[in-house]
Amino acid sequence: MSSKVNNAQFQVNHPDDVRNVVLIGNAGSGKTSLFEQLLRARVLGYRGEKDDPERLSQLYLASLVTGDTLVNLLDAPGHPDFVGELRAGIRAADAAIFVVAADGIDGMAQTLWDECREANLPRVIALTKLDAAHTDFDTVVDQLKATFGEGVLPTHVPVGSGTGITGTVGVLSRRFRDYSAGGEPTLAEGAGEHDDLVELHRGPLIEGLIQEADDADLMEKYLEGEDPGRDYLLDDLMKATAHANLFPVVPVVATSGLGTEELLSLIEHGFPTPSLHPNPDFIKLTGENTGAAPTDPDAPLVAQVIRTTTDPFAGRLSMVRVFSGTLKTDDIVHVSGHRSHFGKADDAHPDHDNDERIGLIQATVGTELKPKAIAIAGEVVLLPKLSTAETGDTLSSRDQAGVVPNWTMPEPLLPLAIRAATRNDEDKLSTALQRLAVEDTTVRLAHGAEDQLVLWTTGQAHADLLLNRLRDRYGVNVAQEDVKIALRETFTGKTTALGRHVKQSGGHGQYAVCNVEIEPLPRGGGFEFVDKVVGGAVPRQFIPSVEKGVRSQMDRGVIAGFPMVDVRVTLFDGKSHSVDSSDMAFQLAGSAALKEAASNKSLVALLEPIDLVTITVGEAYMGAVMTDISGRRGQMLGSDSDGAKVVIRARIPQLELARYAIDLRGIAHGTGTFTRDFDGYEMLPGNLVEKFAKKDEPTKK
Numbered sequence: 001m002s003s004k005v006n007n008a009q010f011q012v013n014h015p016d017d018v019r020n021v022v023l024i025g026n027a028g029s030g031k032t033s034l035f036e037q038l039l040r041a042r043v044l045g046y047r048g049e050k051d052d053p054e055r056l057s058q059l060y061l062a063s064l065v066t067g068d069t070l071v072n073l074l075d076a077p078g079h080p081d082f083v084g085e086l087r088a089g090i091r092a093a094d095a096a097i098f099v100v101a102a103d104g105i106d107g108m109a110q111t112l113w114d115e116c117r118e119a120n121l122p123r124v125i126a127l128t129k130l131d132a133a134h135t136d137f138d139t140v141v142d143q144l145k146a147t148f149g150e151g152v153l154p155t156h157v158p159v160g161s162g163t164g165i166t167g168t169v170g171v172l173s174r175r176f177r178d179y180s181a182g183g184e185p186t187l188a189e190g191a192g193e194h195d196d197l198v199e200l201h202r203g204p205l206i207e208g209l210i211q212e213a214d215d216a217d218l219m220e221k222y223l224e225g226e227d228p229g230r231d232y233l234l235d236d237l238m239k240a241t242a243h244a245n246l247f248p249v250v251p252v253v254a255t256s257g258l259g260t261e262e263l264l265s266l267i268e269h270g271f272p273t274p275s276l277h278p279n280p281d282f283i284k285l286t287g288e289n290t291g292a293a294p295t296d297p298d299a300p301l302v303a304q305v306i307r308t309t310t311d312p313f314a315g316r317l318s319m320v321r322v323f324s325g326t327l328k329t330d331d332i333v334h335v336s337g338h339r340s341h342f343g344k345a346d347d348a349h350p351d352h353d354n355d356e357r358i359g360l361i362q363a364t365v366g367t368e369l370k371p372k373a374i375a376i377a378g379e380v381v382l383l384p385k386l387s388t389a390e391t392g393d394t395l396s397s398r399d400q401a402g403v404v405p406n407w408t409m410p411e412p413l414l415p416l417a418i419r420a421a422t423r424n425d426e427d428k429l430s431t432a433l434q435r436l437a438v439e440d441t442t443v444r445l446a447h448g449a450e451d452q453l454v455l456w457t458t459g460q461a462h463a464d465l466l467l468n469r470l471r472d473r474y475g476v477n478v479a480q481e482d483v484k485i486a487l488r489e490t491f492t493g494k495t496t497a498l499g500r501h502v503k504q505s506g507g508h509g510q511y512a513v514c515n516v517e518i519e520p521l522p523r524g525g526g527f528e529f530v531d532k533v534v535g536g537a538v539p540r541q542f543i544p545s546v547e548k549g550v551r552s553q554m555d556r557g558v559i560a561g562f563p564m565v566d567v568r569v570t571l572f573d574g575k576s577h578s579v580d581s582s583d584m585a586f587q588l589a590g591s592a593a594l595k596e597a598a599s600n601k602s603l604v605a606l607l608e609p610i611d612l613v614t615i616t617v618g619e620a621y622m623g624a625v626m627t628d629i630s631g632r633r634g635q636m637l638g639s640d641s642d643g644a645k646v647v648i649r650a651r652i653p654q655l656e657l658a659r660y661a662i663d664l665r666g667i668a669h670g671t672g673t674f675t676r677d678f679d680g681y682e683m684l685p686g687n688l689v690e691k692f693a694k695k696d697e698p699t700k701k
């Protein structure tokens, strides 16, 4: 067979000779098993990926050649914590193999399907684990239709069922592939005894093609009973699949390789080419949006860093999708960091706006990295020498520099509070964290209450992964802490107090007395200082001193060491001494006044931060979510229906939200997402005050 792809170099000259395919599906559905089978079927001597514990958490790329086509396969993790990797994979790919296990059509699969739908990503469904006992293909296909819509249509049907499954027949090709001998399947022209199976599925598939490929000729042929032939139908299939309204189903046993040849053939003939997949918009650095860059190797370069692997020894390895133009070894390109362009500026991801030499271009063939001279529009390749470009950055030609908008990253909602285990770890920690953040755009580094170091993560598996990376890759040991919540103190009633700072025994004395009235302000009122001193009882120059003293005591708190808020302090009287009064003495008197007022415990209280939480969840779980909210001392604000989902709004104390990212997944069976925003402070209920007031005795000063 004359191949358009130069096999030795994996070199292509036209985007139509490339397919970029991402495997998406629930954890354990069989993606990695299938990925391995696809490679084994086409990469000579492929022995499989070595055991890599990171494999479960990151997007993997490997390339193979089938017929005339270069296929870049991306294996995305199925665990919901790693949805950031999945979205990166969606950005790199033009179509997905949506992997569903025969017993795995659930809320989580629906959530992943929705991810694809939002990106308008064409999907072919690989239905795995068909070798399990009592599995009936038609029943499962009906379930798929009920969940994902009528566009779900088998292009291949299994012969035999359960452990007796031997092969498949092609609904369009009418060919029987027999895998029963093990190894490569035998291919028989004509479905023979399985013709009934073909007929059963052929009508609906052709009707689907007529509709989704918008092919009037096919309709005519079909109505006249004429067979349009396999190639004609495959052309239509590619068009229909590209619209992401028709979803071919292929039966698979990922452990044995059954269905592999069918998928490879579909990828080559039925999956959309990069030219059929719309590129993201390109925005010049001047701000001008020039629309989607053309999938044209001769156009100016537009490429994007899909993910970055960092290794303390080997350095960085960047996965790059070329949208437009051609990357050549040793080219100098413009790197545009764009997080600030899209409202995501933070310390760990500085903006980039510089030129960089790209160095080598590589393809992963099986498990080996092979050099490539060029990468054209539509390819996904690896660049081992990029040093400044980070995940999400755009590479563009220097005379037409710009950025493509980033894909949406998941919001990390599970806080992980850490501190360096030893002094030595402390020195290494901040560099290690910076590196972690380069590789993983879903982690957010923050300083929480009381300056606690907090890594915001997407879930427990993500948190564990980060801790492992810190330890194993960067040699930093950290201890986990409870996440501190930023409580506040306040006064609940009006009172007056006297603050004295008087020391007159020997030497230069100190003398300051102030009388203040303290009253609560409404929530969010902050702090007010009012001067009502008459007749110079407190000399003018010392009034700011009293205020300073009050403020500094407020910062330190009076009951549990938390800052005080929402009070008005009115200075209405005092006493001074012509020699012994000083700025410092009045500061101490101001501070003493506040402590004196707080000695009446019934007048002070703790406040807790409340978040406005918006939860989107499958309708069936609404009741469970609402019951749980009230268990968290939450207050329901309302709910709206949004298709099959419900959006629930509630105010929930931050103290009750620390592990909500994990808990909601359980309550809503993987269908739930939420956002949270600080909304204000509210009184901490009496039964909880004890816990915090005891824990942190106020610092006596």
Ligand SMILES: Nc1nc2c(ncn2[C@@H]2O[C@H](COP(=O)(O)OP(=O)(O)OP(=O)(O)O)[C@@H](O)[C@H]2O)c(=O)[nH]1
Pocket (backbone or CB within 6 Å): 025, 026, 027, 028, 029, 030, 031, 032, 033, 034, 055, 056, 076, 077, 078, 079, 099, 128, 129, 130, 131, 132, 252, 253, 254, 255
């Ligand atoms: N019997 C049977 N077992 C399968 C099939 N596909 C996968 N498995 C098994 O299911 C388990 C999970 O398979 P993986 O390929 O690792 O699943 P995955 O989708 O990559 O999972 P994540 O990477 O965690 O998202 C493994 O033990 C496989 O051997 C299948 O078609 N039939």
Ligand SMILES: [Mg+2]
Pocket (backbone or CB within 6 Å): 031, 032, 033, 055, 056, 075, 076, 077, 078
């Ligand atoms: Mg996997």
